[in-house]
Amino acid sequence: MGVRRYTKMAYKDPDEMVFGHAKFPVLEHWNVQFGAGYVVPEVKVAPEPGTERSKETLVKEMASIAEQAAARAVDIGLPAFMVEQEHVFQQTYHADWGYACTLAQAEVLKKYYDEYGVCAALRQTVGDLRIEEKGGLRGSEYDNAIAQCVEECCKAGASDICAETMGGKSVLDYGVMRGDIRAILFGIGYLGSIDMEYFWKRTVAQCAKYDTRPAGDTNCSGANTCMYVAGGLLGKDMSHTGAALARAISAARSLVAVECGATGPLKDCGYENTIIKAITGVPICQEGKNAVCAHADVMGNLTCQVVDCWSNESVFHREEMGGPTPAVWLQATGYEAALMNTAIQTGNAKTLRDLYTFTDMFRDPQGTLLAYPNAYRVGKAIVEYGKDIYLRARAAALEASKIMMEAYEAKLLQMTRFELDTLRKYTSILESLPMEAEIFVDQCMREYPRKIPTFDPKSYGL
Amino acid sequence: MALLDWAKKADFDMIFKRYNVIIEGPAIKPEDDPDVKKVLPTAEPFKSLAMAVIFGDSEKAVQAAKSALDRGTAPLDVIEKGLAKGMDAVSALYAKGAYFLPDIMLSADAMTAAMQVAEQKLGRAREKKGTVVSFVAEGDPHDIGKNLVVMFLKANGFEAIDLGRDVPNSQVVDAVKKYKPVMLTGTALMTTTMTAFPKVAEMLKEQGLSVPVFGCGGGAVKRDFVESYDMGVYGVKAFHAPKLAEAALAGKSFKDIRKEYPKIVGEFVAEYADRM
Structure with missing residues (x-):
């Protein structure tokens, strides 16, 4: 299967983008549609630590997560919902575990669909077990285990498959720790894109054999690492402007899944998804204010702006005062989705979208960058160089820099000296990088394999 | 677009506050920070060694170590009285939020590079704490x-x-x-x-x-x-x-x-x- 590079935008104007609507909606079994005029709430719950001790205990745990979510969906009258299961190591490593766990959840959701007509989707996010220094990213024992698990999940009834692949992470981590924007660009933008193509060509072909959508892949290991290392306003590990540049670069990388045939809805923790939706028109999942159970962030409302499936990100499987966490957190995302669906039904969608956006647009540089009119600009910068994975990632970062500087100069976005200095320094480095991918790669290959022992160029065909 | 109109009218302080900007003090040189002054050596060559570490400059740190050793400074003194003091200063700056992770990493790289020069002269690795x-x-x-x-x-x-x-x-x-x-x-x-x-x-x-x-x-x-x-x-x-x-x-x-x-x-x- 080929790779279709995007050289133009799916949307003519950013104002066309709104939550619950995508240019190319996706229909999954049990009658859930994403991006077809309504927002679907999602719940994701991590199995209780210790339940991974045997296949039997894990399967039971999975069934219980699905059952508790489905029961609450019916109890509070949700028209549709998604259960996402991010795999624990054992679930992906042992394909028979992956099969049995998926089947157990699929049976529960089908039962509720048959009995109540509640539309449900089951997402299986396989773990990227691959480690560069342990056999490499291609054809290793871990890589083969993932491929086998994808196949088994499809067979067992997964509605769609997602991943959070780790390509380029060794170089990215080096860049984060040393404040080296070139390494961040090389790690996420170049190496990450190469690995995505390897991973998603295969996954798309596997899903095509079943009634399972190849949904997408987030740069959790890259841009989210940067965002979490940067932390809150008082964080002292990475500048928020640097993390925002990494986010822009990650859009060029996560786009590759769609170019290989992934359909969306793109996975929830991809904060770069707004940019990719603007380019491709595929529906997206997002997380924000209802993911407080998983992490703190500085754009809890903004990420609702053009979402099609609203998620809680992750929570331990345990009891809250309001019930078990699959029920409680589906209720949280369910009511937020209901608000958005009400806005759509009453003709207020664009107003609500703009309210969501405006609350966080200048709270943090990354919010400025991801506000949908600006995310659209980054998308345009990417498609301008759409056929070159290096140049488009570089262009995304430079456009992001321009957006943040404009907001700063307009006195809308405040920055600390550290944020401003880092932005200026990184921008000047990015501007000085060559306009030919070959030269850039050559420069990087002279330096990073020597400095980063865990970086395995062979994993990227280099 | 509503966003642009709102941006002109809104009082952002009622929506959010960027406390990192609010609490930021005036820019000062690292060596002028009171906590750095407490640990920074005043005598040469130790001050230069420490300063090279504080600025995360590997080349300068190696140069300063070579020059100190050439002039007869004991290798252990180069490490303990110079380089390590620079790292103590970096830790203090990091703890108070004046330095960030990349600063620390570059300082650690500078310290490691210069320490290798001193250890070479010493003929062994310096004794570790544990x-x-x-x-x-x-x-x-x-x-x-x-x-x-x-x-x-x-x-x-x-x-x-x-x-x-x-x-x-x-x-x-x-x-x-x-x-x-x-x-x-x-x-x-x-x-x-x-x-x-x-x-x-x-x-x-x-x-x-x-x-x-x-x-x-x-x-x-x-x-x-x-x-x-x-x-x-x-x-x-x-x-x-x-x-x-x-x-x-x-x-x-x-x-x-x-x-x-x-x-x-x-x-x-x-x-x-x-x-x-």
Whole structure:
């Protein structure tokens, strides 16, 4: 299967983008549609630590997560919902575990669909077990285990498959720790894109054999690492402007899944998804204010702006005062989705979208960058160089820099000296990088394999 | 577009406040910071060595070390009275939020490069404060936290044995047997890989082994979980690792460290607010 590079935008104007609507909606079994005029709430719950001790205990745990979510969906009258299961190591490593766990959840959701007509989707996010220094990213024992698990999940009834692949992470981590924007660009933008193509060509072909959508892949290991290392306003590990540049670069990388045939809805923790939706028109999942159970962030409302499936990100499987966490957190995302669906039904969608956006647009540089009119600009910068994975990632970062500087100069976005200095320094480095991918790669290959022992160029065909 | 109109009219202070901008003091040179002044040597060549570390300039640090050694300064003095003092200053700047992670890493690189020059002259590695073994839990490929822990330990004079990521529990036990560390550190991003920690603690006990402190932290790891098994101390920040190791060296048990964590690391730690 080929790779279709995007050289133009799916949307003519950013104002066309709104939550619950995508240019190319996706229909999954049990009658859930994403991006077809309504927002679907999602719940994701991590199995209780210790339940991974045997296949039997894990399967039971999975069934219980699905059952508790489905029961609450019916109890509070949700028209549709998604259960996402991010795999624990054992679930992906042992394909028979992956099969049995998926089947157990699929049976529960089908039962509720048959009995109540509640539309449900089951997402299986396989773990990227691959480690560069342990056999490499291609054809290793871990890589083969993932491929086998994808196949088994499809067979067992997964509605769609997602991943959070780790390509380029060794170089990215080096860049984060040393404040080296070139390494961040090389790690996420170049190496990450190469690995995505390897991973998603295969996954798309596997899903095509079943009634399972190849949904997408987030740069959790890259841009989210940067965002979490940067932390809150008082964080002292990475500048928020640097993390925002990494986010822009990650859009060029996560786009590759769609170019290989992934359909969306793109996975929830991809904060770069707004940019990719603007380019491709595929529906997206997002997380924000209802993911407080998983992490703190500085754009809890903004990420609702053009979402099609609203998620809680992750929570331990345990009891809250309001019930078990699959029920409680589906209720949280369910009511937020209901608000958005009400806005759509009453003709207020664009107003609500703009309210969501405006609350966080200048709270943090990354919010400025991801506000949908600006995310659209980054998308345009990417498609301008759409056929070159290096140049488009570089262009995304430079456009992001321009957006943040404009907001700063307009006195809308405040920055600390550290944020401003880092932005200026990184921008000047990015501007000085060559306009030919070959030269850039050559420069990087002279330096990073020597400095980063865990970086395995062979994993990227280099 | 509504957003642009709102941007002209809105009082942002009623929506959010960027406290990092609000609390930012005037720009000062690192060497003028009062906490840096306390540790920065005034005499040469030590001041130049320390300053090269503070500015994370590997080339200058190596140059300053070579020049000091050529002029007869003892290699150990180059390290202890110059380079290490620069690193102490960097730690102080980081703790108060004036320096950021990349600054620390570049300073650590500068210190390592210059220290190698001094150790070459010395004919051996300088004596380390103690040995710490660090690993990422079995099944977990996320190692940025562990890499930070290792860097902070090395920069603070510890021998840090880095077992890597996705490390089988048995390999951790073997390393404890071999190195008899003053501290073991384990990191995990995922809730299901962190279950390796109690298993390691149990395996150590079964083999009659123990470590003064088994510092565990990362992503989903929480204090109540870590304190549910023997030796476990919940590590909140990577830069706390050397302080915990020093406490263990000073004879504190894991139970003492649990109780005195904020005092030991020298700052307010929300996760230990009940033990301030």
